[in-house]
Amino acid sequence: MTGAAFGKRLADAVAERGPLCAGIDPHPGLVESWGLPADASGLERFALGATEALAEHVAVLKPQSAFFEAYGSAGVAVLERVVASAREAGALVLLDVKRGDIGSTMAAYATAYLTDGSPLAADAITVSPYLGFGSLEPALTAAEASGRGVFVLARTSNPEGAAVQRAESPGGTVAQSIVDAAAARNAGARPQGGVGVVVGATNQPGELRLDALNGPILAPGLGAQGATAGDLARLFGGALRHVLPASSRDLLRHGPDAASLRAAVRSTRDSLNGLLR
Numbered sequence: 001m002t003g004a005a006f007g008k009r010l011a012d013a014v015a016e017r018g019p020l021c022a023g024i025d026p027h028p029g030l031v032e033s034w035g036l037p038a039d040a041s042g043l044e045r046f047a048l049g050a051t052e053a054l055a056e057h058v059a060v061l062k063p064q065s066a067f068f069e070a071y072g073s074a075g076v077a078v079l080e081r082v083v084a085s086a087r088e089a090g091a092l093v094l095l096d097v098k099r100g101d102i103g104s105t106m107a108a109y110a111t112a113y114l115t116d117g118s119p120l121a122a123d124a125i126t127v128s129p130y131l132g133f134g135s136l137e138p139a140l141t142a143a144e145a146s147g148r149g150v151f152v153l154a155r156t157s158n159p160e161g162a163a164v165q166r167a168e169s170p171g172g173t174v175a176q177s178i179v180d181a182a183a184a185r186n187a188g189a190r191p192q193g194g195v196g197v198v199v200g201a202t203n204q205p206g207e208l209r210l211d212a213l214n215g216p217i218l219a220p221g222l223g224a225q226g227a228t229a230g231d232l233a234r235l236f237g238g239a240l241r242h243v244l245p246a247s248s249r250d251l252l253r254h255g256p257d258a259a260s261l262r263a264a265v266r267s268t269r270d271s272l273n274g275l276l277r
């Protein structure tokens with residue numbers, strides 16, 4: 001990928017389309033609720049239909065890799081088409097794969113997801129820092145070299161995350177130390193760096209200092225997990241302008257009708273308007 005850095009490309013996309021990140025999570029139950037079979041053919045029609053309806057209306061489309069991998073090579077082939085179709089519609093693709101491993105294996109993930117010419121190359125991916133932030137180095141380097149981004153799990157939206165992420169480390173909580181490590185990578189970047197963090201919208205305010213991050217904050221949990229636009233304001237305060245609120249099931253349940261899916265995006269966007277930018 002040539003051209004601008006991910007932080008700049010994301011800032012431009014958000015300025016044009018707003019911050020909402022639409023998730024493509026083909027849960028078998030949702031696929032069936034669209035009148036489709038919960039198999040690879042249903043996955044294909046669901047995922048490509050949702051992408052076609054949503055991608056041109058949001059800055060970021062976030063396919064959840066797990067639901068595609070569940071169908072083996074046929075599912076991964078559909079995922080490749082979703083990535084290509086979303087990018088054609090002008091959305092940035094944040095592939096939610098949550099990869100994390102020792103550095104030498106991380107380098108292979110970086111080749112798969114963050115390198116020009118790879119069939120699964122996206123604009124950004126989610127990564128897990130729980131083998132140590134430093135183990136992510138190959139992904140951070142590959143992303144920066146190719147104008148791509150990474151979103152590092154810091155304080156996730158699930159209740160089980162607290163035991164690990166709120167544990168005290170020498171630099172504050174584990175989650176805070178991850179935010180601080182991401183901030184160090186983003187220092188000096190304009191308009192923002194390409195190392196984002198994931199902070200679930202379901203969390204309580206006051207746990208994390210995000211003001212020095214200088215990078216994007218992916219905030220899943222809107223809708224199906226119970227978080228509201230008001231929660232985002234309370235949770236993120238002065239960092240709101242960096243937040244990408246993410247919603248998957250709460251949008252997708254409006255399908256298969258494309259007009260209804262678009263209306264759901266509009267209504268979610270309206271609920272965020274005035275709050276975030």
Ligand SMILES: O=c1ccn([C@@H]2O[C@H](COP(=O)(O)O)[C@@H](O)[C@H]2O)c(=O)[nH]1
Nearest residue numbers: 064156157158200220224225247248249
């Ligand atoms: O902390 C996290 C990190 C990632 N996710 C992912 O976001 C979507 C949420 O889907 P909804 O249907 O809007 O609940 C899903 O792909 C998760 O794996 C998260 O929820 N929390």
